[in-house]
Amino acid sequence: GENVEQHPSTLSVQEGDSAVIKCTYSDSASNYFPWYKQELGKRPQLIIDIRSNVGEKKDQRIAVTLNKTAKHFSLHITETQPEDSAVYFCAASIASSNTGKLIFGQGTTLQVKP
Amino acid sequence: DGGITQSPKYLFRKEGQNVTLSCEQNLNHDAMYWYRQDPGQGLRLIYYSQIVNDFQKGDIAEGYSVSREKKESFPLTVTSAQKNPTAFYLCASSISSGGEAFFGQGTRLTVV
Numbered sequence: 001g002e003n004v005e006q007h008p009s010t011l012s013v014q015e016g017d018s019a020v021i022k023c024t025y026s027d028s029a030s031n032y033f034p035w036y037k038q039e040l041g042k043r044p045q046l047i048i049d050i051r052s053n054v055g056e057k058k059d060q061r062i063a064v065t066l067n068k069t070a071k072h073f074s075l076h077i078t079e080t081q082p083e084d085s086a087v088y089f090c091a092a093s094i095a096s097s098n099t100g101k102l103i104f105g106q107g108t109t110l111q112v113k114p
Numbered sequence: 115d116g117g118i119t120q121s122p123k124y125l126f127r128k129e130g131q132n133v134t135l136s137c138e139q140n141l142n143h144d145a146m147y148w149y150r151q152d153p154g155q156g157l158r159l160i161y162y163s164q165i166v167n168d169f170q171k172g173d174i175a176e177g178y179s180v181s182r183e184k185k186e187s188f189p190l191t192v193t194s195a196q197k198n199p200t201a202f203y204l205c206a207s208s209i210s211s212g213g214e215a216f217f218g219q220g221t222r223l224t225v226v
Contacts, residue, residue, distance in 0.1 A: 001173070006156070009154065032212055032213065034214060034215075042219075043204065043217040043218060043219050043220060044157070044204070044217050045217070046214055046215075046216075049214060089156060089157060091157075093211075093212030093213075094212055095210065095211070095212040095213045100145070100164070100210065100211030100212025100213070101147065101159060101162050101170075101172070101211065101212055102147065102159075102206075102208075102212060102215050103159065103173075104149070104156045104157040104158075104159075105156055106154065106155060106156040107154075107156045107157075
């Protein structure tokens with residue numbers, strides 16, 4: 001079955017710097033790769049996603065890149081702000097298949113220091 | 115806020131007792147999921163259901179059971195066979211299997 005590895009487990013950056021979180025997946029059939037942000041005590045919420053027919057997607061300060069050959073995808077946050085501090089999860093799935101299920105990475109705790 | 119509701123928010127259980135966590139959604143989503151969250155281990159899939167009256171085991175199904183009698187509801191029972199049930203449990207739903215998931219606010223279960 002699918003396995004998703006996420007690194008690093010913790011990341012501390014200075015406000016204004018960039019942050020990069022990386023994930024690898026095992027199932028080459030996976031075609032949907034979302035990223036979720038979970039603030040302390042709250043539910044995870046989708047911040048950006050990418051499908052396998054696209055190599056990069058950007059939304060303001062957040063971007064995701066996908067390398068299907070290497071089975072890697074990454075989250076890039078530029079100009080980080082203290083409110084970006086949270087736990088970030090990547091996930092992978094075979095969307096819209098009979099066996100589709102989201103498998104999550106272990107999470108990255110991002111701390112942005114003012 | 116949401117459209118997917120979990121109850122209760124906090125739950126205490128004595129060892130040896132079964133307990134059922136509720137998850138209801140009014141988003142008309144076909145797929146529903148249960149995840150367990152422990153510190154440093156991410157979200158681990160317990161069970162998922164793609165359609166009414168059908169569900170599949172996830173990676174850590176032992177000691178848990180589910181039912182999907184209605185599209186809107188996907189309750190999770192934590193049985194006495196689950197050796198380490200204290201955790202934060204998250205329910206989610208998506209329009210189709212493996213697509214964007216919307217999460218409930220979670221239930222924190224503590225065994226006392």
